[in-house]
Amino acid sequence: MKLILDNEGKVNYEEIEKNSTVKDLLEAIDLFLNSNPLPCSSCRESCCKKSWSVEMDNVCVNRLVNNDDKLATKFVKNKLVKKENYYRDFDQYVVKKDKACIFITDENLCTIYDKRPVICRLYICTDKSYRYNVVRELIGSTYLEALVLEEEIRNNNLEREVIESFKNPALFKDRYDISLEDIFDYAEDVGWLYKEDRADLY
Structure with missing residues (x-):
């Protein structure tokens, strides 16, 4: 995959192939940002420092706790809070914070950058095309919901038949x-x- 600036000056992608993965898109974003760097250190609109929610997904949590189920549950309990998802039919986990993200420094640097949530990886602080935003939301929702389901499984010792459903x-x-x-x-x-x-997404 390759990200581009389209005719309207918005972030878009050339195409999605049948075998394209989320990883392919994330790598395309990194390449795009290397060629079109954003001035994060001087950002005055920092999403990470405002009261906006920082949504947490299962891969991020699993990486931070080295795939330890007990530590994952402890992390969710101590660091996250449930919040209504206005676009989907599940309540998502977000970082528990007063204002600034607990993982951001005074210099606007992320202390978990290599393991940061997928929603942060997919966000580009400039105008984005409609279809890029749709794909971003679908990916984000899938991983956000996965964390909710994993916690339900861990906390309720669900039967295999239920898990497989x-x-x-x-x-x-x-x-x-x-x-x-x-x-x-x-x-x-x-x-x-x-x-x-x-x-329309391809």
Whole structure:
């Protein structure tokens, strides 16, 4: 995948191939930002320092605790809080904070940058195309919901049959390596994406 600035000057991508993964998109974002750096150190609109929510996903948590279920539950209890997701049918976990993100320094540097949440990785602080934003939201929602499901499983000792009924492809992942096709399939299944709109994302 490759990110570009389209004719409207918005961040867009050239195309999504059938075998494209979330990792491919994240790598494309890194390459784009290397060529089009953003002045984070002098940012006055810092999302990380304002009262906006910092949404947390399962891969980020699993990486931070080295895939230890007990530490994951402790991390969620001590560092996160449930908040209503106004766009999806589940309450998501966000970083527990008064204003600034607990992982940001006074110099606007992220202390967990290599393990930061996927929603942070996908966010580019400039105008973005409609379809980029749709893909970003679908990826983010899938991983955000996966953390909610994982905590439900860990806290309730659910039976295997119940666990297998959860179709979220990001469940218990510790890498952002699932295919975008799987993301779109799941989004269709749960009603986040209409079939007739899917073709516009490629």
